[in-house]
């Protein structure tokens with residue numbers, strides 16, 4: 001494992017697709033290749049890695065370094081909100097800060113027991129929609145995305161977690177094909193990378209669908225459309241939860257008098273905003 005971590009560090013690969021350092025990625029690769037991912041630490045702490053497994057791990061780490069593909073794509077696995085999702089190049093690797101917040105039951109901000117219908121707008125692999133459905137056992141969720149290929153991955157995950165009776169995918173350009181029903185929660189991790197930053201993204205991002213990143217000139221193109229239109233799709237007590245990543249400051253600066261409530265996730269970052277229908281209706285974006 002320390003061999004793998006050293007190789008990853010020395011090769012200067014980018015971390016940020018499920019892990020943020022070489023050691024964690026080496027552990028993930030090792031547990032995956034040895035089939036020990038679901039074991040408790042105390043059960044495997046003294047295990048020795050077989051020659052055969054060691055060779056598989058070495059090949060995986062070498063491929064990771066040579067191709068710069070995110071590990072998640074190489075092993076077709078991404079962890080999100082404590083669940084193991086299927087992932088491949090048709091959808092962006094799940095890593096939204098919404099995952100931690102959903103895993104923590106959106107407490108103390110949203111009373112999830114009152115939610116009946118939710119929308120995951122720009123759903124990609126379906127990770128947010130499915131995590132919501134797994135956290136709230138009676139919730140009905142629509143998962144929408146413009147990209148038909150990403151929706152194929154979402155369907156695989158819906159099957160995997162057996163939530164097909166409560167999560168449906170809808171191909172839609174933002175709100176265009178969505179039903180007029182009122183959602184109690186709209187969660188969204190839309191594309192928000194400004195045009196001038198697209199060329200500076202780490203090589204790992206080039207393996208992901210570009211549609212997932214490009215947020216227009218200032219990164220706020222989709223965010224703004226969502227802020228303007230979300231209220232029309234929310235129930236009276238409904239909320240919009242939207243991730244802005246590194247572009248959170250840009251949104252604050254664009255609308256300095258809007259009372260954004262930024263939720264802090266486990267990584268201590270505050271890049272997800274919670275807005276009520278009432279606030280969205282009163283403010284002229």
Ligand SMILES: C[S@@+](CC[C@H](N)C(=O)[O-])C[C@H]1O[C@@H](n2cnc3c(N)ncnc32)[C@H](O)[C@@H]1O
Nearest residue numbers: 094096122123124145146147173174189191212
């Ligand atoms: C940052 S990714 C988030 C995916 C997923 N929610 C996640 O957190 O892993 C943004 C998603 O927005 C989708 N998208 C881009 N333009 C869109 C549009 N006009 N309407 C709907 N979805 C769009 C992309 O296909 C991509 O799946």
